[in-house]
Amino acid sequence: MHTKNSQPEVFEPTDLYQIREKMYVATDCIIFGFHEGKLKLLVFERQVEPFKGSWSLVGSFVRLDEDLELAGQRVLEEATGLKEVFMQQLKTYGKQDRDPGFRCISVAQYALIRVEDYIDKLEKHYGAHWFEIDDLPELVLDHDQMVQDALEQLRHNARHRPIGFELLPEKFTIPQLQNLYEAIYQKPLDARNFRKKVLSLNVLEKLEEKDKSGSKRGAFLHKFNKENYLQLLKAGYNFEIF
Amino acid sequence: MHTKNSQPEVFEPTDLYQIREKMYVATDCIIFGFHEGKLKLLVFERQVEPFKGSWSLVGSFVRLDEDLELAGQRVLEEATGLKEVFMQQLKTYGKQDRDPGFRCISVAQYALIRVEDYIDKLEKHYGAHWFEIDDLPELVLDHDQMVQDALEQLRHNARHRPIGFELLPEKFTIPQLQNLYEAIYQKPLDARNFRKKVLSLNVLEKLEEKDKSGSKRGAFLHKFNKENYLQLLKAGYNFEIF
DNA sequence: ATAATAAATGTCCTAATTACATTTATTATT
DNA sequence: AATAATAAATGTAATTAGGACATTTATTAT
Numbered sequence: 001m002h003t004k005n006s007q008p009e010v011f012e013p014t015d016l017y018q019i020r021e022k023m024y025v026a027t028d029c030i031i032f033g034f035h036e037g038k039l040k041l042l043v044f045e046r047q048v049e050p051f052k053g054s055w056s057l058v059g060s061f062v063r064l065d066e067d068l069e070l071a072g073q074r075v076l077e078e079a080t081g082l083k084e085v086f087m088q089q090l091k092t093y094g095k096q097d098r099d100p101g102f103r104c105i106s107v108a109q110y111a112l113i114r115v116e117d118y119i120d121k122l123e124k125h126y127g128a129h130w131f132e133i134d135d136l137p138e139l140v141l142d143h144d145q146m147v148q149d150a151l152e153q154l155r156h157n158a159r160h161r162p163i164g165f166e167l168l169p170e171k172f173t174i175p176q177l178q179n180l181y182e183a184i185y186q187k188p189l190d191a192r193n194f195r196k197k198v199l200s201l202n203v204l205e206k207l208e209e210k211d212k213s214g215s216k217r218g219a220f221l222h223k224f225n226k227e228n229y230l231q232l233l234k235a236g237y238n239f240e241i242f
Numbered sequence: 243m244h245t246k247n248s249q250p251e252v253f254e255p256t257d258l259y260q261i262r263e264k265m266y267v268a269t270d271c272i273i274f275g276f277h278e279g280k281l282k283l284l285v286f287e288r289q290v291e292p293f294k295g296s297w298s299l300v301g302s303f304v305r306l307d308e309d310l311e312l313a314g315q316r317v318l319e320e321a322t323g324l325k326e327v328f329m330q331q332l333k334t335y336g337k338q339d340r341d342p343g344f345r346c347i348s349v350a351q352y353a354l355i356r357v358e359d360y361i362d363k364l365e366k367h368y369g370a371h372w373f374e375i376d377d378l379p380e381l382v383l384d385h386d387q388m389v390q391d392a393l394e395q396l397r398h399n400a401r402h403r404p405i406g407f408e409l410l411p412e413k414f415t416i417p418q419l420q421n422l423y424e425a426i427y428q429k430p431l432d433a434r435n436f437r438k439k440v441l442s443l444n445v446l447e448k449l450e451e452k453d454k455s456g457s458k459r460g461a462f463l464h465k466f467n468k469e470n471y472l473q474l475l476k477a478g479y480n481f482e483i484f
Numbered sequence: 485a486t487a488a489t490a491a492a493t494g495t496c497c498t499a500a501t502t503a504c505a506t507t508t509a510t511t512a513t514t
Numbered sequence: 515a516a517t518a519a520t521a522a523a524t525g526t527a528a529t530t531a532g533g534a535c536a537t538t539t540a541t542t543a544t
Contacts (some may be wrong), residue, residue, distance in 0.1 A: 020306060020307075021306070022264075022306075023265065023266075023267050023304070023306060024265070025265050025267060025336075025347055062265070062336065062347070064262060064263070064264075064265060064345050065262075065338055065345075066338060067336060067337050067338045068334065068335075068336025068337070068347065069336070071336075089333060089334065091331060092310065092331065092334045092349050093310075094267075094304065094309060094310025094311070094313075094349065095309050095310070096307055096308060096309045103306050103307075105267055105304070105310065105347075105349075107334050107336065107347075173522090174522085174523090175521080175522070190502075190503075190504085191522085191523085192503090192504085192505095192523085192524075192525080193501075193502065193503085195522095195523080195524085196501095196524095196525095197500095197501090212510080212511090214521070214522090215509090215510080215511095215520060215521035215522065216509075216510040216511040216512080216519080216520055216521070216522095217508075217509040217510045217511085217520075217521060217522055217523090218509080218510070218521090218522080219521080219522055219523090220522090220523095415491090416491085416492090417490080417491070432533075432534075432535085433491085433492085434492085434493075434494080434534090434535080435532075435533065435534085437491095437492080437493085438493095438494095438532095439532085454541085454542090456490070456491090457489060457490035457491065457540095457541080457542095458488075458489055458490070458491095458540080458541045458542040458543080459489075459490060459491055459492090459539075459540045459541045459542085460490090460491080460540080460541070461490080461491055461492090462491090462492095
C-alpha cells in the first residue's frame, strides 16, 4: 500500500561531473503530529526526478540570503501553510554519496505541530500523507535514517524538556497528555503515577473548564505555564517528565 | 593576556557580491582534552584574513568528494596529527551573516582526545594553545557560541553516555575518573558515592595493576568494558553516571 | 619504627519511584 | 426518576535510589 518506489534515474557521466562541481545545502523537515492517540509523521510525494513519486520528507535548498532556521520555517510554511512552528535542528547529513545526483548536504530539522482540526486539510497539499510512526513507508535517500534519528531525539527530549506540549492544543487534559507520552514511548503508563509526576513539576495550570469529548464525566483542562518553567529552569531545576 | 583581536577587514561591495554568489560548507572542530585535573580546549591562531591572528577553532571547507565526518577527522589530523579520534556532530551554524565574507555554513563537531603525554607537542602546531575551559579567550566569528554549545552537550552526554572515558588513558583509576567529572561539571563530588555509583553500572573492569603516581598507596587501574556497555544498552538499560 | 598520604570501604537517612483499588461526576438508557 | 455505564480522580504502602557522613588500610619516606 505505501511502498511506492521508482528506479533511480541514470545520469550520464558528463551530467554527473557537472553537478558534482558544486556543493549544495538543503534542509529537510521531519514533521510530527499527534492525532487520535497516535504519533504521526507527515510525508510527501516527491515532485522531482530522480525517485519522483516516492515518499519523501519535505525539503528545499537553503537560499543564499537566508538563515538556516528560516529556511526550515519557509519549507514548513510552503508545505503546510503553518507559521512559527516549533522546530529544532536534528543533525546534518553529509555522506558524499547520499544523493545520487548532487553533492548535497542536508540539515535535518524536526517540527512539532498542533494538528487539531486541520489534519485533513494538510493532506490536500502536494500529495502529503500522515503515517503512524509504527507503520511508516520506505522513504527516499537517507530520509528513513533521518526519521529514526528524529524519533530517538524526540523521545530523549520529550523526557527532559517540555516539548510534548507543542503537539497538543493549548488546553489539554491530563489523560490526553498521558496518551501523548504513551504514543511517543510506545508503552502504557500508570495513570496515577503519571498524574502525580506531571503535577509535581509545577508547570501545569489547572483551568475551570472541562473537556467532555473523552468521557461523560469530563476531564479538567490544563495549560502549560511557560513562565513557571523558565523560572524553575533558571533556578537550576533538573527536569524529567516520567 | 589572551584577548588578541583584530578589526574585521572591510570588503569592497564588489568582492562581497562575488563571494555571496556561492554557498560554502565548512566544518569546525571543538577539541577537548583533560590534563592535570583540568578540562581544556585546544584553540588556534587564525591563519587567514579577516581576523588573522585571532584565536579560533580549527576548521576547513568540506571537500566535494568527502564525507562530512571524514572532513572532521581530516581537520583534526591536520591540526594535531591524531587519527581516528572520538568525534561527534554538535550542530550546524547557518546564520546568513555569521561570516562577514562568505556565505558559509559550518557544521561544528566536537572531539575528545586522550592528551596523556603529548600535551606540549600539540602546542607546536600552528600556534595551537590549550586553554582551561573556565578561562577561555574570545574566539573569532561565532566560535564562542559553538564552544558554549559544545560544553553544554558534553555535560549532557557525559551524564548519559560513557564518553568521559575518551578523555582518559585506556587504563585509569577511580579517583582520576572522579577528577574528570569534577572538571566537567565544575563541582566537587563525594568520593564514596561516586565510586559506588560508577561501579554499580557494571561497565568497569578492575585490573590487578596499580597506578602509584597519585599516592603512596596507589590506586587500582580500571578499563572501560565496551562490550558490557553495549549489551546493557541493548537490554534497554537506562544509563546515568552520577 | 613512625609519620604521612591518598585509597578504599559501609551505614543510615531521605527522597523518589513503583505497584496497586476504589470512589466520583456525568450522561445515556430504561 | 432510577439505573447503568464510563472514564476521571484520588491515596497509601513498599521498594529503590540518592545523599550525607568517618574510619581503616596500603604504601612510601623519614
